[in-house]
Amino acid sequence: MLSQLCPECSQTLVTLLEGGGRLTRERLTLHPRTCHVCANLYATSSQHFKNPGVVSSASFEISSGPLPGTREVYVDCKEDGPSVSESFLVKPASDYPPRNVYKATPDTFSRSTWSFLRSKLNECLAMHTSCRHIPITNSSSQPTRLLNLRGRTRYQIKLVDMERDSKYSYFTLSHCWGGEPQMKLTRKTEQSLRAGIDSRTLPRTYRQAVEVCRQLDIEYLWIDSLCIFQDNLADWHTQATCMRDIYSYAVCNIAATGASDSTVGLQFDRNPLASVPFEIVVSEQSPSLTNVNSKTTNARYTILPSLRYNHDVTHGPLSKRAWVVQERFLSTRIMHFAVSGVYWECTTDLCSDIHPVSLPEVDEIFGEDYFKLKHMLSTTIDGKTLHSQRAWTDELYRAWSSLADKYSECELSFETDKLVALNGIVQKVAQLTGDFLICGLWKQYFIPQLLWRTSHVTIKHRSNSWLAPTWSWASNQTSFEHTTHLGCGKSREMVTIEHLSMEALPSGQIKHASLVLRGKLVNADLIRNNERYECSLICQPSGDMRKFHAELMEYDQSSPSRARVVCMAIYEDTCEEGLRKHFFDLECQLGILILQQCAPEPTPTYERIGVMFLPEEHCDFYISHESSEEHSIAII
Structure with missing residues (x-):
C-alpha cells in the first residue's frame, strides 16, 4: 500500500493517533496528487465548494471506531458558509493485510480491471453455491433476441433471434437512456441491425459494454433499446413480462452506474490516491511494570477512507432510475462501473477493484433491505426454499415493504410503468409465497x-x-x-x-x-x-x-x-x-x-x-x- 502524505496531514494524523483529541487547521491547501488525505478531501469538497483546492478551515477529530480495536478520524472542511465531512477508519495494519487491497489505476478501464472482473466471475461460477441457483422458470422465457458480438469483423455486431430451449451465455446492460437513444430497434432499423452494424457507431455506453463482453469472452449481449421493438407496444409488453427471466438467466449484468446517459460510458478517470487504504507509522510508548525505562515502539496502522460505494453506487445516477431496481435485484451477478472504480456484486460477495477480497463495510451493506430481500429469495436448504417458515415469510414482507418505499423515490420516463418496472420482483416473491399482488x-x-x-x-x-x-x-x-x-x-x-x-x-x-x-x-x-x-x-x-x-x-x-x-x-x-x-x-x-x-x-x-x-x-x-x-x- 502507498503511504504518500503531505507534511501537514502526516503531522496531524500522527498527533491524533499519539494523543487523541481534536485539531483545527486554518486555510488548508490541499495536495490531491501527492497526499492520500488531501485526495479524499478534495474528492468530497469538489462536489460542493467553488474552490476545492483550498478550504478555509479543516477540523480533525479522533474517536473510538465502530469495531473493537479500531478508531475513526472525522474531518470537517469549511468554505465560508458550506461545510463537508469525510471520515477515515483506523485499524492495526495486521488486521487489514496488503492482499486485501489492489493498487488503484488512473483509468477504470484498464488491464487490471479485466483481471479483477475475470477472476471474480470465474470464482463465482465455480465456487458460489447460492449464485449458481437456477431460477425456476420456463427456458422459453429467455431472450428472444440478442446481439451477437462475433461478426465478420472485430467491430461488427448484429441482432439475432434465439432458438427456444437452446443454452447460451449472455450479459445484460443496465443504463440510463437520458433521452431518446441514438440507435434503437424499430421497423426501420431492424434490417440494418440484423445485417450487422459497426459497434463503433453506437453510443459510448453501448460501445464499452460490447468491449466488456469481448474481454470476458461473452458472445451475446442484451440491451433493452436494441432487443425490444421501441415502436411496437405489443412486443414491449411481451418482453416486459419476461424481464424476470431475461435478467435472472444472464451470466452477469453490466451496470453503467456512474453514467447519467448513454453518451457517458463505463470508463472514468480517477485519482489513484483517493479511496485507497494507506499505512502510517506512529511511535508509541510501552511502559515497563515499574514505569521505568519505558520502550518506544513503532506501531503500524492501516487507514481506510470512507467507502465511496454508497455515494457512487447506492445513490449514483443509475440507481435513481426505477427500472434499475428490478434489473439489479434480478441479476445474479453485477459489474458496477462507477466513478470511483469497478464494483463486483453477487449474492455471496461485494468487493471492488481496490478491495478485491471484500468491501470494508460489507456486513453493514449486506444488512440493507435490498440485499436482505435478494438473499432471502436465493436462499435454499436441501433444495427447498424457506417460504414454509412463518418467520421467514414475515421478514420477507417487511423487506419488500422497505424496498417498495425506496423504489417509489426513483424516476420513470413513463408514469404508466410504475408497477410494470417492478413486475419481475413481484413474480419472484409471488412464486415463493403463493401470494398475489x-x-x-x-x-x-x-x-x-x-x-x-x-x-x-x-x-x-x-x-x-x-x-x-x-x-x-x-x-x-x-x-x-x-x-x-x-x-x-x-x-x-x-x-x-x-x-x-x-x-x-x-x-x-x-x-x-x-x-x-x-x-x-x-x-x-x-x-x-x-x-x-x-x-x-x-x-x-x-x-x-x-x-x-x-x-x-x-x-x-x-x-x-x-x-x-x-x-x-x-x-x-x-x-x-x-x-x-x-x-x-x-x-x-x-x-x-x-x-x-x-x-x-x-x-x-x-x-x-x-x-x-x-x-x-x-x-x-x-x-x-x-x-x-x-x-x-x-x-x-
Whole structure:
C-alpha cells in the first residue's frame, strides 16, 4: 500500500493517533496528487465548494471506531458558509493485510480491471453455491433476441433471434437512456441491425459494454433499446413480462452506474490516491511494570477512507432510475462501473477493484433491505426454499415493504410503468409465497398495507392518466412509505373485504380494479389547520370536535380547507413495534382511511384522500362516534 502524505496531514494524523483529541487547521491547501488525505478531501469538497483546492478551515477529530480495536478520524472542511465531512477508519495494519487491497489505476478501464472482473466471475461460477441457483422458470422465457458480438469483423455486431430451449451465455446492460437513444430497434432499423452494424457507431455506453463482453469472452449481449421493438407496444409488453427471466438467466449484468446517459460510458478517470487504504507509522510508548525505562515502539496502522460505494453506487445516477431496481435485484451477478472504480456484486460477495477480497463495510451493506430481500429469495436448504417458515415469510414482507418505499423515490420516463418496472420482483416473491399482488398491495396483508402515506410534504402530483385506484400507492407520482409492520399477533383488522378484483396486463400494468370494504364509519367535516399535518375533525351529527394529525393528498394549492369526509378505522395495532414512530413519532394504535364521496347516490363511490393514525388517548373519542352498524363502501 502507498503511504504518500503531505507534511501537514502526516503531522496531524500522527498527533491524533499519539494523543487523541481534536485539531483545527486554518486555510488548508490541499495536495490531491501527492497526499492520500488531501485526495479524499478534495474528492468530497469538489462536489460542493467553488474552490476545492483550498478550504478555509479543516477540523480533525479522533474517536473510538465502530469495531473493537479500531478508531475513526472525522474531518470537517469549511468554505465560508458550506461545510463537508469525510471520515477515515483506523485499524492495526495486521488486521487489514496488503492482499486485501489492489493498487488503484488512473483509468477504470484498464488491464487490471479485466483481471479483477475475470477472476471474480470465474470464482463465482465455480465456487458460489447460492449464485449458481437456477431460477425456476420456463427456458422459453429467455431472450428472444440478442446481439451477437462475433461478426465478420472485430467491430461488427448484429441482432439475432434465439432458438427456444437452446443454452447460451449472455450479459445484460443496465443504463440510463437520458433521452431518446441514438440507435434503437424499430421497423426501420431492424434490417440494418440484423445485417450487422459497426459497434463503433453506437453510443459510448453501448460501445464499452460490447468491449466488456469481448474481454470476458461473452458472445451475446442484451440491451433493452436494441432487443425490444421501441415502436411496437405489443412486443414491449411481451418482453416486459419476461424481464424476470431475461435478467435472472444472464451470466452477469453490466451496470453503467456512474453514467447519467448513454453518451457517458463505463470508463472514468480517477485519482489513484483517493479511496485507497494507506499505512502510517506512529511511535508509541510501552511502559515497563515499574514505569521505568519505558520502550518506544513503532506501531503500524492501516487507514481506510470512507467507502465511496454508497455515494457512487447506492445513490449514483443509475440507481435513481426505477427500472434499475428490478434489473439489479434480478441479476445474479453485477459489474458496477462507477466513478470511483469497478464494483463486483453477487449474492455471496461485494468487493471492488481496490478491495478485491471484500468491501470494508460489507456486513453493514449486506444488512440493507435490498440485499436482505435478494438473499432471502436465493436462499435454499436441501433444495427447498424457506417460504414454509412463518418467520421467514414475515421478514420477507417487511423487506419488500422497505424496498417498495425506496423504489417509489426513483424516476420513470413513463408514469404508466410504475408497477410494470417492478413486475419481475413481484413474480419472484409471488412464486415463493403463493401470494398475489393487487395494485401494489399483497393480498395476504392487504388491509394494513392500505395505510401507506406519502413521504414528502410537497404538493402531490396527480397523474395525467389513470394508473391505479386511489387506495393504491401507485396512483400518484409521489414517493411513499408503509406505516405498519406486518406479521404481528398483536394486531387486528377492523373491516372485511366484500369485493376485491383487478384486471391487469401480463406486464403488470393495471387496466381496472375495484374494492368494497365493510366496517363502521364516522361522518365528519375535516378542516385543514395552518400547521401542515394538523386538522380538526368535526363529527356529525353531534358537532363534537377534536384535533388530529392526518396525511392528506393535496394536489393543488386551491384544495378547500373544509371538506365533508367519511372515516373508516381499518386496523388496530397494540404492539410496541406497530405504528409507533411511523407517524410524527406518535405511539399510534388505530389506522384510519379518510374517504371523500366522488359519485352520488344511489351507488355512491369514494376516493381515498388520506390517512389518520390515532394514539391510544384519542381512540375512545373516535370509537364513540362510529356508526352503530357496519356499512359497505366502494373505493375507486
